[in-house]
Amino acid sequence: MDKLLTCEHCKKSFCSSSNVKRHIRKFHPGIIDPVKVKIQINMARCPLCEHTSSKSQLIDHIESSHNIKIEEETLKFDSFEDFEVWKENIERTTKSSFFKNGGSYFGKNCTTSKFECNRSGMYKSVSKGERHVKHQGSIKINSHCPAGIKLTQKGRECEVQYIKTHVGHENDLGKLFLSKSDRNMIASKLASKVPMDAILDEIRDNLGSGNLERIDLLTRKDLYNIQRAKRLNSTGIRHKSKAISLEAWVNEVKNTGCVLLYKPQSQFLDTYPTLKEEDFMLIIMNEEQYEILKEYSLDCICVDSTHGLNAYGFELHSLLVLNELRESFPCCFCISNRSDEEAMKVFFSVVRDKLDYTIEPRVFMSDMADYYYDAWTAIMEKADSRLYCTWHVDRTWRENLSKISSKETQSIIYKQLRTMMQETNEKIFKRMLESVLTSISNQPETKTFYDYFMKNYSNNTNNWAYCYRVQNGLTTNMHIEQMHRSIKYLFLDGKHTKRLDKAITAITKFCRDKLLEQLLIMNKGRLCSKISSIRTRHKISESLNFEDIVSVGGGWQVVSTSTEYYIHEENNACKCNLMCSNCGICLHRYSCSCLDSTIKWNMCKHIHLLGRYLKTFSADGEHVNTDVLYEPETETKAHVLGESSFATESPLNRICPPSMKDPFIASKKQVHDMLLHTESLLEKCKTVSQLDVIKNALRPIETTLNALECKKECIDPDEEYMLT
Known part of the structure; x- marks a missing residue:
């Protein structure tokens, strides 16, 4: 029962003594000293009127003033376990619940505990007003229900004084908690x-x-x-203290070597003096990730960060590579409170020390922040090309176009920028860039955007223009974004956890599943996104005509309605798994001048068209009419097969006696045998739960048969035979 405090002068009730004193100073000045006021505690309010008194007096008040008989019963039990069983049965039968409000009283020879009705008490809202109060409301009735249990324990024996009568509320199931x-x-x-x-x-x-x-x-x-x-x-929680739980996880996996660096806060590392005492850093890479990094690190390296995996504001920095199927794989994780060049230098230094050599990738992709690439070039080798994520570039352009007041001018300049970025010819791109810069520099309203573009994009066009990333096979960092979404929504149930140990557990589970995918690819094969895109583009190519292909020099030209595309053979000895089974060519065999091939590095529809076209030639170079490659089976052949009595005789006719040759009779006997077997199982049942299994299996039989009988007139005879 919640404490109820009253003013002695006017009998008004309050929830705390400070409120009582404040009330006296305001409404009863000079009458009574608020410091010496005697506050009545543990007063109970009647659920049927405004009367307040002690609990014993409240029971007398309800009986005398409201003519309600309060029933009471005294019971004895041999043990506390017997009392718990009785209490749970009482709560189940009366649809009520009793809870212990406060501690027990320990006397010399006994221990006393009091259990009150869960509906008793005052509702105190702790809401900040950000959400609506739940529809069913509070379980508290803002008064006191007389029902309760007083338990007295003397050794193992228990004596119970049980007040049965509930007043002021109905015993609703919706207001109860689940039993223990x-x-x-x-x-x-x-x-x-x-x-x-x-x-x-x-x-x-x-x-x-x-x-x-x-x-x-x-x-x-x-x-x-x-x-x-x-x-x-919460498999990752080893202790209720977050710091102790994380320390326990680090000590647990220390022998596996997957923790390359662990620097908790309030400590200092002599090996990395750039990390301050208040900094936190944890770098994780297991042996499988190490092997994959060694194998694929010379192709593409992707680095990015995400937040929201913990409540401390620490960011997760991920280093990924692309495997032979052009799918991303996370090779190393760094959790740190810092996102700057010095922190990333520590991250890459630890990775370099693990590998014992520096990585020189073909492509390095990150967001538009320079600290990733600056730290990489300071520790590792410079990449052949550094790429910005196309999505990040597009987003920043859209945000900064707000510097232009006219919406119409914003739309025109945005279309010009996107067309310029997607141009794959370097000479044409330079002319378009010069034209766009001249256009926006001459207009007063675009001068601010011109200054922004010149500062951030004019001198690094090789990082964002499509003409400088032809055949790189990497356009955006969607691989990293997809990984971050998987960690958040699959392994953290779509919630931002407040514990770092749970986030680390989610990361390790994600790596485990990615490694399993690699094993499945190696042993069973799997339909990856590249194979799926190859199949999709092959179907699209079937709507194109062979007349659009023209042999030009050492390649082919595909004539389209708007432009012309050129296909060249790049590698005729490649035998990778990224192959179109219909065309018989792999992803690396040909290259096309379209965006789908040069930028996204897909086997475009034009290459599929060429593959289908070349497949129509025989070995001696003569063109074959694919419309008559296959002849349908003649009716004569089918008729000859039908004349054989052995060919038409079903296996059932050869192994069953004459009475069983009818499929309906055979099926009926099979069902009869199953029912006999069920009867033998019924004799073996010894518990109610075992009987429920058979009951649940047999219950829908009769209703289903009745439904079939009712629909018999609407069912086709052939369909009825199949149903039987």
């Missing part, structure tokens, strides 16, 4: 990895078999609450 036994039962199933849908189905299948209980109203929210309370989904 029900919560433990559900927790055991969740711990056994039973899916939540299966738990809900099992409980709802038994709905209506008896009196409605609280567990029948089980929802998915209840399951999540139990899972959180029992910490069944």
Whole structure:
């Protein structure tokens, strides 16, 4: 029961003594000293009127003033366990709940505990007004219900004074919590990895078999609450203290060598003096990631960061490579409170020390911040080309176009910029760049945007223009963004966790699954995004005509309605897995001048058209008419096969006796044997749960047969035979 404080002068109630004193100073000045006022504590309010008194006096008040008989019962139990069983049965049958409000009183020879009705008490809102109050409202009735249990323990024996009568509320199931036994039962199933849908189905299948209980109203929210309370989904939490839990994880995996660097806050590392005492850094790379980094690091290196994986503002910096299927794989993670050049130098230095050599990639991709690439070139080797993410470039252009007041001018300049960026011919690109700069420099309203563009993009066109990234096979950092989304929404349930240890557990699980994908690719094969795009573009190419292909010099020309594309053979000895099975050529065989091939590094529809065209030539170079490559089977051949009695005789006719040659009779006997087997299983059942299994299996049979009988007139005879 919540404490209720009253003013002695006017009997007004308050929740704290400071409120009582403030009330006296304001409304009763000079009458009584607020410091010496005697405050009445543990006063109980009647649920039927405004009367307040002690609990014992409240019971007398309800009986005398409201003519309600308060029933009381005295019980004895041999042990506390017997009392708990009785209490749970009482709560289940009366649809009520009793909780212990406060501690127990320890006497010389006994221990006394008091349990009150869960509906008793005052509702105190702690809301900040940001959300609506829940629809069903509070379970508290803002008064005191007389029902309760007083437990006196003397050794193992328990004596109970039980007040049965509830006043001021109905015993609603919706206002009850799940019982302790029900919560433990559900927790055991969740711990056994039973899916939540299966738990809900099992409980709802038994709905209506008896009196409605609280567990029948089980929802998915209840399951999540139990899972959180029992910490069944927190495999990464080793201690309630976040710092101790993280330290325990580092010590646990120290022998595996996956932690390359761990610097907690409030410590200083002599090996890396650029890290301050208040800095935090954790670098993770296991042996499998190390091997993949060594194999693919000379092609493409992607580095980016994400936030929101913890409550400290630490960022996750990821280093990725692309495998032979052009899919991203995370090779190293760095969690740090700093995102600057010095911190990234430490990150790349640790990776270099692990490899024992410096990496010289063909392509280095990151966002438009320079500290990633500056730190990389200071520690590793300079890449052949450094690329900006196209999506980041486009976003910054859109944001800074607001410097232009006219919406129409913004649209025109944006279209010019996008057309210029996607131009694959370097000479044409330079002419377009000069034209665009001249255009925006001559207009007063675009002068601010012109200064911004000249400062950030005019001197580094090789980082963002398509003509400088032909055949690089990497246009955006969507590989990294997809990985960050997977970690957040698959392994963190779409929530921003407040614990760093849980975020690290999610990262390690993500790496485990990516390694499993690699094993599946190596042993079973898998439909990757590149193979899927190859198949899609092959289907698109089937709408194109062979007449559009013209042999030009050492290559081919594909004539389109708007422009012409040129295809050249690049590598005729490649035998990789990125192959079109219909055309018989791989991704590296030909290159096309279209954007899909040069920038996105796909096998475009023009290359598929060429592959289909070349496949129509025979070995001696003569063109073959593909429309008559296959002749349909003649009716004569089918008729000859039909004349053989052995060919038309089904296997059932050869192995079954004459009475079983009818499929319906054979199926009926099979069902009869199954029912006999079910009868033998029924004799072996010893528990109610085992009987429920057979009951649930047999229950829908009769209703299904009745439904088939009702629909018999509407069913086609052939369909009816299949159903039987």
